[in-house]
Amino acid sequence: MKEAKYQGTHHLEKSNFDLFKTIDCGQCFRWSHKGERFIGVVNKSILVIVEEASQYTVDVYGSPLSKSDLQHYFDLDTDYEPIYNVLMARDETLKKAVESGWGLRMMHQAxxxxxxxxxxxxxxxxxxxxxxxxxxxxxxxxxxxxxxxxxxxxxxxxxxxxxxxxxxxxxxxxxxxxxxxxxxxxxxxxxxxxxxxxxxxxxxxxxxxxxxxxxxxxxxxxxxxxxAYEKEEAFPIDTWVKKMLMTLYGVEKNHMDFIKHYFIAYPGVAQQLLFYYIRNIQNKG
DNA sequence: TTTCAGGTGGTGC
DNA sequence: GCACCACCTGAA
Structure with missing residues:
Protein backbone atom coordinates (compact mmCIF):
# COMPACT_ATOMS: atom_id res chain seq x y z
CA MET A 1 0.00 0.00 0.00
CA LYS A 2 1.17 3.52 -0.80
CA GLU A 3 1.87 6.17 1.78
CA ALA A 4 -1.25 8.22 2.48
CA LYS A 5 -1.29 11.57 0.69
CA TYR A 6 -0.99 14.70 2.82
CA GLN A 7 -4.00 16.96 2.22
CA GLY A 8 -3.38 19.96 4.45
CA THR A 9 -3.63 21.20 8.02
CA HIS A 10 -6.41 22.79 10.07
CA HIS A 11 -6.41 24.35 13.50
CA LEU A 12 -9.21 23.99 16.07
CA GLU A 13 -9.77 26.23 19.08
CA LYS A 14 -9.62 24.48 22.44
CA SER A 15 -12.22 26.70 24.04
CA ASN A 16 -15.01 24.47 25.39
CA PHE A 17 -13.66 21.58 23.30
CA ASP A 18 -11.77 18.65 24.80
CA LEU A 19 -10.77 16.11 22.16
CA PHE A 20 -9.74 13.43 24.64
CA LYS A 21 -13.09 13.43 26.43
CA THR A 22 -14.96 13.60 23.14
CA ILE A 23 -13.35 10.46 21.69
CA ASP A 24 -13.12 8.64 25.04
CA CYS A 25 -16.80 8.61 26.00
CA GLY A 26 -17.95 5.65 23.93
CA GLN A 27 -19.56 7.46 21.03
CA CYS A 28 -16.91 6.60 18.41
CA PHE A 29 -14.69 3.59 17.72
CA ARG A 30 -12.10 4.64 15.15
CA TRP A 31 -9.96 6.95 17.28
CA SER A 32 -6.87 6.21 19.32
CA HIS A 33 -4.41 8.39 21.19
CA LYS A 34 -0.94 8.32 22.61
CA GLY A 35 -0.07 11.26 24.85
CA GLU A 36 -1.11 14.43 23.10
CA ARG A 37 -1.28 12.76 19.66
CA PHE A 38 -4.61 11.46 18.32
CA ILE A 39 -5.22 9.40 15.16
CA GLY A 40 -8.62 8.69 13.68
CA VAL A 41 -10.34 7.70 10.45
CA VAL A 42 -13.21 9.95 9.35
CA ASN A 43 -14.95 8.83 6.17
CA LYS A 44 -12.03 8.55 3.73
CA SER A 45 -9.59 10.75 5.60
CA ILE A 46 -6.97 9.89 8.19
CA LEU A 47 -6.63 12.63 10.81
CA VAL A 48 -3.56 13.13 12.96
CA ILE A 49 -4.30 15.63 15.71
CA VAL A 50 -1.70 17.10 18.04
CA GLU A 51 -2.79 18.92 21.16
CA GLU A 52 -0.97 22.18 21.83
CA ALA A 53 -1.34 24.79 24.55
CA SER A 54 -4.21 26.74 23.01
CA GLN A 55 -5.30 24.75 19.96
CA TYR A 56 -5.44 21.38 18.19
CA THR A 57 -3.43 21.03 14.98
CA VAL A 58 -5.11 18.63 12.54
CA ASP A 59 -3.13 17.07 9.69
CA VAL A 60 -5.35 15.50 7.03
CA TYR A 61 -4.22 12.49 4.94
CA GLY A 62 -5.98 10.34 2.35
CA SER A 63 -9.02 12.26 1.05
CA PRO A 64 -9.39 15.97 1.74
CA LEU A 65 -11.55 17.11 4.66
CA SER A 66 -12.53 20.76 4.93
CA LYS A 67 -12.40 22.86 8.07
CA SER A 68 -16.19 23.13 8.09
CA ASP A 69 -16.55 19.33 7.77
CA LEU A 70 -14.27 19.02 10.76
CA GLN A 71 -16.21 21.65 12.73
CA HIS A 72 -19.41 19.78 11.99
CA TYR A 73 -17.95 16.35 12.82
CA PHE A 74 -16.94 17.52 16.30
CA ASP A 75 -20.03 19.75 16.71
CA LEU A 76 -17.86 22.83 17.23
CA ASP A 77 -20.48 25.25 15.89
CA THR A 78 -22.75 24.58 18.86
CA ASP A 79 -22.40 26.78 21.94
CA TYR A 80 -22.36 24.35 24.87
CA GLU A 81 -22.29 26.91 27.66
CA PRO A 82 -26.06 27.45 27.84
CA ILE A 83 -26.55 23.66 27.88
CA TYR A 84 -23.98 23.26 30.66
CA ASN A 85 -25.61 26.04 32.66
CA VAL A 86 -29.06 24.47 32.45
CA LEU A 87 -27.75 21.03 33.46
CA MET A 88 -25.54 22.34 36.27
CA ALA A 89 -28.52 24.06 37.83
CA ARG A 90 -30.41 20.76 38.13
CA ASP A 91 -28.48 19.09 40.96
CA GLU A 92 -25.07 18.54 42.58
CA THR A 93 -24.27 15.38 40.63
CA LEU A 94 -24.98 16.97 37.28
CA LYS A 95 -22.91 19.95 38.35
CA LYS A 96 -19.95 17.66 39.08
CA ALA A 97 -20.57 15.70 35.87
CA VAL A 98 -20.55 18.90 33.81
CA GLU A 99 -17.36 20.08 35.51
CA SER A 100 -15.58 16.76 34.92
CA GLY A 101 -16.86 16.39 31.35
CA TRP A 102 -16.44 20.02 30.29
CA GLY A 103 -15.55 20.16 26.59
CA LEU A 104 -17.11 16.82 25.68
CA ARG A 105 -18.91 17.23 22.35
CA MET A 106 -21.67 15.20 20.70
CA MET A 107 -20.11 14.00 17.46
CA HIS A 108 -21.87 13.90 14.09
CA GLN A 109 -20.82 10.65 12.45
CA ALA A 110 -21.78 8.97 9.18
CA ALA A 228 -25.29 10.21 13.74
CA TYR A 229 -28.68 11.93 13.41
CA GLU A 230 -28.14 14.77 15.88
CA LYS A 231 -31.26 13.93 17.90
CA GLU A 232 -30.48 15.51 21.26
CA GLU A 233 -33.67 14.04 22.73
CA ALA A 234 -32.33 10.49 22.37
CA PHE A 235 -31.13 8.90 25.59
CA PRO A 236 -29.57 5.44 25.21
CA ILE A 237 -30.34 3.31 28.25
CA ASP A 238 -27.79 0.58 28.91
CA THR A 239 -26.97 -1.24 32.13
CA TRP A 240 -24.58 1.54 33.24
CA VAL A 241 -27.22 4.19 32.75
CA LYS A 242 -29.85 2.10 34.52
CA LYS A 243 -27.54 1.67 37.51
CA MET A 244 -26.73 5.36 37.43
CA LEU A 245 -30.40 6.43 37.32
CA MET A 246 -31.14 4.06 40.20
CA THR A 247 -28.19 5.20 42.33
CA LEU A 248 -28.52 8.94 41.72
CA TYR A 249 -32.24 9.42 41.33
CA GLY A 250 -33.86 6.25 42.65
CA VAL A 251 -35.47 5.59 39.28
CA GLU A 252 -36.34 1.92 38.86
CA LYS A 253 -38.68 1.88 35.87
CA ASN A 254 -40.18 4.18 33.23
CA HIS A 255 -36.71 5.57 32.68
CA MET A 256 -37.75 7.50 29.58
CA ASP A 257 -40.49 9.41 31.40
CA PHE A 258 -38.03 10.51 34.07
CA ILE A 259 -35.43 11.51 31.50
CA LYS A 260 -37.85 13.63 29.47
CA HIS A 261 -38.91 15.58 32.54
CA TYR A 262 -35.60 15.81 34.32
CA PHE A 263 -33.09 16.58 31.60
CA ILE A 264 -35.48 18.82 29.67
CA ALA A 265 -34.01 19.77 26.30
CA TYR A 266 -30.62 18.09 26.64
CA PRO A 267 -30.96 14.41 27.55
CA GLY A 268 -28.23 13.39 25.09
CA VAL A 269 -25.60 15.72 26.52
CA ALA A 270 -26.65 14.84 30.07
CA GLN A 271 -26.35 11.15 29.28
CA GLN A 272 -22.85 11.50 27.85
CA LEU A 273 -21.65 13.65 30.75
CA LEU A 274 -23.10 11.31 33.37
CA PHE A 275 -21.74 8.24 31.58
CA TYR A 276 -18.29 9.80 31.43
CA TYR A 277 -18.46 10.94 35.05
CA ILE A 278 -19.66 7.59 36.44
CA ARG A 279 -17.15 5.62 34.41
CA ASN A 280 -14.27 7.79 35.60
CA ILE A 281 -15.30 7.46 39.24
CA GLN A 282 -15.51 3.71 38.67
CA ASN A 283 -12.03 3.57 37.05
CA LYS A 284 -10.49 5.56 39.86
CA GLY A 285 -12.01 3.10 42.34
C1' DT B 1 -10.59 -24.10 33.87
C1' DT B 2 -14.60 -21.44 34.73
C1' DT B 3 -17.15 -17.24 35.06
C1' DC B 4 -18.74 -12.87 33.67
C1' DA B 5 -20.33 -8.71 31.07
C1' DG B 6 -23.18 -6.92 27.64
C1' DG B 7 -28.45 -5.66 24.08
C1' DT B 8 -31.57 -8.03 21.10
C1' DG B 9 -34.90 -11.34 19.50
C1' DG B 10 -37.78 -14.92 20.46
C1' DT B 11 -40.80 -17.74 23.39
C1' DG B 12 -44.15 -18.47 26.83
C1' DC B 13 -47.14 -16.67 30.11
C1' DG C 1 -47.20 -6.27 28.83
C1' DC C 2 -43.45 -8.75 31.51
C1' DA C 3 -39.94 -12.46 32.59
C1' DC C 4 -36.80 -15.31 30.95
C1' DC C 5 -33.01 -17.18 28.15
C1' DA C 6 -29.83 -18.04 24.07
C1' DC C 7 -26.53 -15.85 21.47
C1' DC C 8 -20.45 -15.12 21.34
C1' DT C 9 -16.00 -13.92 22.82
C1' DG C 10 -12.19 -11.52 25.34
C1' DA C 11 -10.75 -10.73 29.84
C1' DA C 12 -10.23 -11.84 34.47
Missing amino acids: PFETLISFILSSNNNIPKIKMTIEALAERFGEPLGTLEGQAFYAFPEVQPLAEASLEALNVKAIGYRAKSVSFTAKKIVEESLDLSVPFALSAEAGRTWLKQFYGVGDKVADCILLF
Whole structure:
Protein backbone atom coordinates (compact mmCIF):
# COMPACT_ATOMS: atom_id res chain seq x y z
CA MET A 1 0.00 0.00 0.00
CA LYS A 2 1.17 3.52 -0.80
CA GLU A 3 1.87 6.17 1.78
CA ALA A 4 -1.25 8.22 2.48
CA LYS A 5 -1.29 11.57 0.69
CA TYR A 6 -0.99 14.70 2.82
CA GLN A 7 -4.00 16.96 2.22
CA GLY A 8 -3.38 19.96 4.45
CA THR A 9 -3.63 21.20 8.02
CA HIS A 10 -6.41 22.79 10.07
CA HIS A 11 -6.41 24.35 13.50
CA LEU A 12 -9.21 23.99 16.07
CA GLU A 13 -9.77 26.23 19.08
CA LYS A 14 -9.62 24.48 22.44
CA SER A 15 -12.22 26.70 24.04
CA ASN A 16 -15.01 24.47 25.39
CA PHE A 17 -13.66 21.58 23.30
CA ASP A 18 -11.77 18.65 24.80
CA LEU A 19 -10.77 16.11 22.16
CA PHE A 20 -9.74 13.43 24.64
CA LYS A 21 -13.09 13.43 26.43
CA THR A 22 -14.96 13.60 23.14
CA ILE A 23 -13.35 10.46 21.69
CA ASP A 24 -13.12 8.64 25.04
CA CYS A 25 -16.80 8.61 26.00
CA GLY A 26 -17.95 5.65 23.93
CA GLN A 27 -19.56 7.46 21.03
CA CYS A 28 -16.91 6.60 18.41
CA PHE A 29 -14.69 3.59 17.72
CA ARG A 30 -12.10 4.64 15.15
CA TRP A 31 -9.96 6.95 17.28
CA SER A 32 -6.87 6.21 19.32
CA HIS A 33 -4.41 8.39 21.19
CA LYS A 34 -0.94 8.32 22.61
CA GLY A 35 -0.07 11.26 24.85
CA GLU A 36 -1.11 14.43 23.10
CA ARG A 37 -1.28 12.76 19.66
CA PHE A 38 -4.61 11.46 18.32
CA ILE A 39 -5.22 9.40 15.16
CA GLY A 40 -8.62 8.69 13.68
CA VAL A 41 -10.34 7.70 10.45
CA VAL A 42 -13.21 9.95 9.35
CA ASN A 43 -14.95 8.83 6.17
CA LYS A 44 -12.03 8.55 3.73
CA SER A 45 -9.59 10.75 5.60
CA ILE A 46 -6.97 9.89 8.19
CA LEU A 47 -6.63 12.63 10.81
CA VAL A 48 -3.56 13.13 12.96
CA ILE A 49 -4.30 15.63 15.71
CA VAL A 50 -1.70 17.10 18.04
CA GLU A 51 -2.79 18.92 21.16
CA GLU A 52 -0.97 22.18 21.83
CA ALA A 53 -1.34 24.79 24.55
CA SER A 54 -4.21 26.74 23.01
CA GLN A 55 -5.30 24.75 19.96
CA TYR A 56 -5.44 21.38 18.19
CA THR A 57 -3.43 21.03 14.98
CA VAL A 58 -5.11 18.63 12.54
CA ASP A 59 -3.13 17.07 9.69
CA VAL A 60 -5.35 15.50 7.03
CA TYR A 61 -4.22 12.49 4.94
CA GLY A 62 -5.98 10.34 2.35
CA SER A 63 -9.02 12.26 1.05
CA PRO A 64 -9.39 15.97 1.74
CA LEU A 65 -11.55 17.11 4.66
CA SER A 66 -12.53 20.76 4.93
CA LYS A 67 -12.40 22.86 8.07
CA SER A 68 -16.19 23.13 8.09
CA ASP A 69 -16.55 19.33 7.77
CA LEU A 70 -14.27 19.02 10.76
CA GLN A 71 -16.21 21.65 12.73
CA HIS A 72 -19.41 19.78 11.99
CA TYR A 73 -17.95 16.35 12.82
CA PHE A 74 -16.94 17.52 16.30
CA ASP A 75 -20.03 19.75 16.71
CA LEU A 76 -17.86 22.83 17.23
CA ASP A 77 -20.48 25.25 15.89
CA THR A 78 -22.75 24.58 18.86
CA ASP A 79 -22.40 26.78 21.94
CA TYR A 80 -22.36 24.35 24.87
CA GLU A 81 -22.29 26.91 27.66
CA PRO A 82 -26.06 27.45 27.84
CA ILE A 83 -26.55 23.66 27.88
CA TYR A 84 -23.98 23.26 30.66
CA ASN A 85 -25.61 26.04 32.66
CA VAL A 86 -29.06 24.47 32.45
CA LEU A 87 -27.75 21.03 33.46
CA MET A 88 -25.54 22.34 36.27
CA ALA A 89 -28.52 24.06 37.83
CA ARG A 90 -30.41 20.76 38.13
CA ASP A 91 -28.48 19.09 40.96
CA GLU A 92 -25.07 18.54 42.58
CA THR A 93 -24.27 15.38 40.63
CA LEU A 94 -24.98 16.97 37.28
CA LYS A 95 -22.91 19.95 38.35
CA LYS A 96 -19.95 17.66 39.08
CA ALA A 97 -20.57 15.70 35.87
CA VAL A 98 -20.55 18.90 33.81
CA GLU A 99 -17.36 20.08 35.51
CA SER A 100 -15.58 16.76 34.92
CA GLY A 101 -16.86 16.39 31.35
CA TRP A 102 -16.44 20.02 30.29
CA GLY A 103 -15.55 20.16 26.59
CA LEU A 104 -17.11 16.82 25.68
CA ARG A 105 -18.91 17.23 22.35
CA MET A 106 -21.67 15.20 20.70
CA MET A 107 -20.11 14.00 17.46
CA HIS A 108 -21.87 13.90 14.09
CA GLN A 109 -20.82 10.65 12.45
CA ALA A 110 -21.78 8.97 9.18
CA PRO A 111 -25.14 7.14 9.44
CA PHE A 112 -24.12 3.80 7.91
CA GLU A 113 -20.92 3.57 9.93
CA THR A 114 -22.82 4.47 13.11
CA LEU A 115 -25.62 1.99 12.37
CA ILE A 116 -23.22 -0.94 11.87
CA SER A 117 -20.91 0.10 14.73
CA PHE A 118 -23.74 0.18 17.26
CA ILE A 119 -25.21 -3.10 15.98
CA LEU A 120 -21.78 -4.48 16.89
CA SER A 121 -22.01 -2.80 20.30
CA SER A 122 -24.86 -4.95 21.54
CA ASN A 123 -23.86 -7.31 24.33
CA ASN A 124 -20.28 -6.12 23.79
CA ASN A 125 -17.59 -3.79 25.12
CA ILE A 126 -15.55 -0.99 23.56
CA PRO A 127 -12.18 -2.75 23.03
CA LYS A 128 -13.91 -5.68 21.30
CA ILE A 129 -16.10 -3.41 19.19
CA LYS A 130 -12.98 -1.56 18.03
CA MET A 131 -11.24 -4.83 17.13
CA THR A 132 -14.18 -5.99 15.06
CA ILE A 133 -14.56 -2.68 13.24
CA GLU A 134 -10.86 -2.56 12.33
CA ALA A 135 -11.08 -6.15 11.05
CA LEU A 136 -14.16 -5.34 8.94
CA ALA A 137 -12.50 -2.19 7.58
CA GLU A 138 -9.37 -4.12 6.68
CA ARG A 139 -11.34 -6.79 4.86
CA PHE A 140 -14.10 -4.73 3.24
CA GLY A 141 -13.05 -1.07 3.39
CA GLU A 142 -11.20 1.08 0.90
CA PRO A 143 -7.43 1.28 1.59
CA LEU A 144 -6.53 4.87 2.47
CA GLY A 145 -2.74 4.47 2.54
CA THR A 146 -0.11 4.05 5.21
CA LEU A 147 1.25 6.40 7.86
CA GLU A 148 4.55 5.47 9.49
CA GLY A 149 4.13 1.96 8.14
CA GLN A 150 0.62 1.48 9.51
CA ALA A 151 -2.17 0.77 7.01
CA PHE A 152 -5.50 2.60 7.28
CA TYR A 153 -8.85 1.62 5.80
CA ALA A 154 -12.15 3.43 5.42
CA PHE A 155 -15.23 2.03 7.12
CA PRO A 156 -16.83 -0.42 4.63
CA GLU A 157 -19.54 0.75 2.24
CA VAL A 158 -22.92 -1.00 2.36
CA GLN A 159 -22.42 -2.94 -0.90
CA PRO A 160 -19.45 -5.17 0.05
CA LEU A 161 -21.06 -5.99 3.41
CA ALA A 162 -24.32 -6.90 1.67
CA GLU A 163 -22.50 -9.16 -0.78
CA ALA A 164 -20.26 -10.83 1.80
CA SER A 165 -20.96 -14.37 2.97
CA LEU A 166 -21.45 -15.00 6.69
CA GLU A 167 -18.08 -16.81 6.64
CA ALA A 168 -16.36 -13.75 5.18
CA LEU A 169 -18.05 -11.52 7.77
CA ASN A 170 -16.90 -13.75 10.59
CA VAL A 171 -14.01 -11.49 11.62
CA LYS A 172 -12.38 -11.17 15.02
CA ALA A 173 -14.76 -10.97 17.99
CA ILE A 174 -17.87 -10.40 15.85
CA GLY A 175 -19.63 -13.62 16.94
CA TYR A 176 -23.34 -13.88 16.20
CA ARG A 177 -23.45 -10.19 15.29
CA ALA A 178 -22.19 -11.10 11.79
CA LYS A 179 -25.77 -12.12 11.03
CA SER A 180 -27.13 -8.71 12.08
CA VAL A 181 -24.54 -6.89 9.96
CA SER A 182 -25.34 -9.07 6.96
CA PHE A 183 -29.13 -8.75 7.29
CA THR A 184 -28.90 -4.98 7.75
CA ALA A 185 -26.59 -4.37 4.77
CA LYS A 186 -28.68 -6.69 2.57
CA LYS A 187 -31.92 -4.95 3.57
CA ILE A 188 -30.52 -1.51 2.75
CA VAL A 189 -29.36 -2.66 -0.70
CA GLU A 190 -32.37 -4.81 -1.59
CA GLU A 191 -34.94 -2.21 -0.53
CA SER A 192 -32.86 0.77 -1.70
CA LEU A 193 -33.28 2.34 1.74
CA ASP A 194 -32.14 5.94 2.14
CA LEU A 195 -30.22 6.29 5.40
CA SER A 196 -30.76 10.04 5.45
CA VAL A 197 -34.49 9.50 6.18
CA PRO A 198 -34.21 9.75 10.01
CA PHE A 199 -32.68 13.25 9.75
CA ALA A 200 -36.14 14.50 8.82
CA LEU A 201 -38.00 12.42 11.42
CA SER A 202 -38.74 13.03 15.09
CA ALA A 203 -36.61 11.05 17.55
CA GLU A 204 -39.62 8.79 18.18
CA ALA A 205 -40.23 8.07 14.48
CA GLY A 206 -36.51 7.74 13.86
CA ARG A 207 -36.28 5.09 16.57
CA THR A 208 -39.06 3.08 14.94
CA TRP A 209 -37.43 3.45 11.52
CA LEU A 210 -34.04 2.23 12.76
CA LYS A 211 -35.59 -0.71 14.59
CA GLN A 212 -36.60 -2.21 11.24
CA PHE A 213 -33.03 -3.55 11.14
CA TYR A 214 -32.25 -6.91 12.73
CA GLY A 215 -29.97 -6.26 15.70
CA VAL A 216 -31.29 -2.77 16.41
CA GLY A 217 -33.36 -2.38 19.57
CA ASP A 218 -34.18 0.67 21.71
CA LYS A 219 -30.68 1.26 23.06
CA VAL A 220 -28.81 0.84 19.77
CA ALA A 221 -31.41 2.96 17.95
CA ASP A 222 -30.96 5.76 20.50
CA CYS A 223 -27.17 5.64 20.12
CA ILE A 224 -27.48 6.00 16.35
CA LEU A 225 -30.02 8.83 16.70
CA LEU A 226 -27.70 10.66 19.07
CA PHE A 227 -24.33 10.07 17.42
CA ALA A 228 -25.29 10.21 13.74
CA TYR A 229 -28.68 11.93 13.41
CA GLU A 230 -28.14 14.77 15.88
CA LYS A 231 -31.26 13.93 17.90
CA GLU A 232 -30.48 15.51 21.26
CA GLU A 233 -33.67 14.04 22.73
CA ALA A 234 -32.33 10.49 22.37
CA PHE A 235 -31.13 8.90 25.59
CA PRO A 236 -29.57 5.44 25.21
CA ILE A 237 -30.34 3.31 28.25
CA ASP A 238 -27.79 0.58 28.91
CA THR A 239 -26.97 -1.24 32.13
CA TRP A 240 -24.58 1.54 33.24
CA VAL A 241 -27.22 4.19 32.75
CA LYS A 242 -29.85 2.10 34.52
CA LYS A 243 -27.54 1.67 37.51
CA MET A 244 -26.73 5.36 37.43
CA LEU A 245 -30.40 6.43 37.32
CA MET A 246 -31.14 4.06 40.20
CA THR A 247 -28.19 5.20 42.33
CA LEU A 248 -28.52 8.94 41.72
CA TYR A 249 -32.24 9.42 41.33
CA GLY A 250 -33.86 6.25 42.65
CA VAL A 251 -35.47 5.59 39.28
CA GLU A 252 -36.34 1.92 38.86
CA LYS A 253 -38.68 1.88 35.87
CA ASN A 254 -40.18 4.18 33.23
CA HIS A 255 -36.71 5.57 32.68
CA MET A 256 -37.75 7.50 29.58
CA ASP A 257 -40.49 9.41 31.40
CA PHE A 258 -38.03 10.51 34.07
CA ILE A 259 -35.43 11.51 31.50
CA LYS A 260 -37.85 13.63 29.47
CA HIS A 261 -38.91 15.58 32.54
CA TYR A 262 -35.60 15.81 34.32
CA PHE A 263 -33.09 16.58 31.60
CA ILE A 264 -35.48 18.82 29.67
CA ALA A 265 -34.01 19.77 26.30
CA TYR A 266 -30.62 18.09 26.64
CA PRO A 267 -30.96 14.41 27.55
CA GLY A 268 -28.23 13.39 25.09
CA VAL A 269 -25.60 15.72 26.52
CA ALA A 270 -26.65 14.84 30.07
CA GLN A 271 -26.35 11.15 29.28
CA GLN A 272 -22.85 11.50 27.85
CA LEU A 273 -21.65 13.65 30.75
CA LEU A 274 -23.10 11.31 33.37
CA PHE A 275 -21.74 8.24 31.58
CA TYR A 276 -18.29 9.80 31.43
CA TYR A 277 -18.46 10.94 35.05
CA ILE A 278 -19.66 7.59 36.44
CA ARG A 279 -17.15 5.62 34.41
CA ASN A 280 -14.27 7.79 35.60
CA ILE A 281 -15.30 7.46 39.24
CA GLN A 282 -15.51 3.71 38.67
CA ASN A 283 -12.03 3.57 37.05
CA LYS A 284 -10.49 5.56 39.86
CA GLY A 285 -12.01 3.10 42.34
C1' DT B 1 -10.59 -24.10 33.87
C1' DT B 2 -14.60 -21.44 34.73
C1' DT B 3 -17.15 -17.24 35.06
C1' DC B 4 -18.74 -12.87 33.67
C1' DA B 5 -20.33 -8.71 31.07
C1' DG B 6 -23.18 -6.92 27.64
C1' DG B 7 -28.45 -5.66 24.08
C1' DT B 8 -31.57 -8.03 21.10
C1' DG B 9 -34.90 -11.34 19.50
C1' DG B 10 -37.78 -14.92 20.46
C1' DT B 11 -40.80 -17.74 23.39
C1' DG B 12 -44.15 -18.47 26.83
C1' DC B 13 -47.14 -16.67 30.11
C1' DG C 1 -47.20 -6.27 28.83
C1' DC C 2 -43.45 -8.75 31.51
C1' DA C 3 -39.94 -12.46 32.59
C1' DC C 4 -36.80 -15.31 30.95
C1' DC C 5 -33.01 -17.18 28.15
C1' DA C 6 -29.83 -18.04 24.07
C1' DC C 7 -26.53 -15.85 21.47
C1' DC C 8 -20.45 -15.12 21.34
C1' DT C 9 -16.00 -13.92 22.82
C1' DG C 10 -12.19 -11.52 25.34
C1' DA C 11 -10.75 -10.73 29.84
C1' DA C 12 -10.23 -11.84 34.47
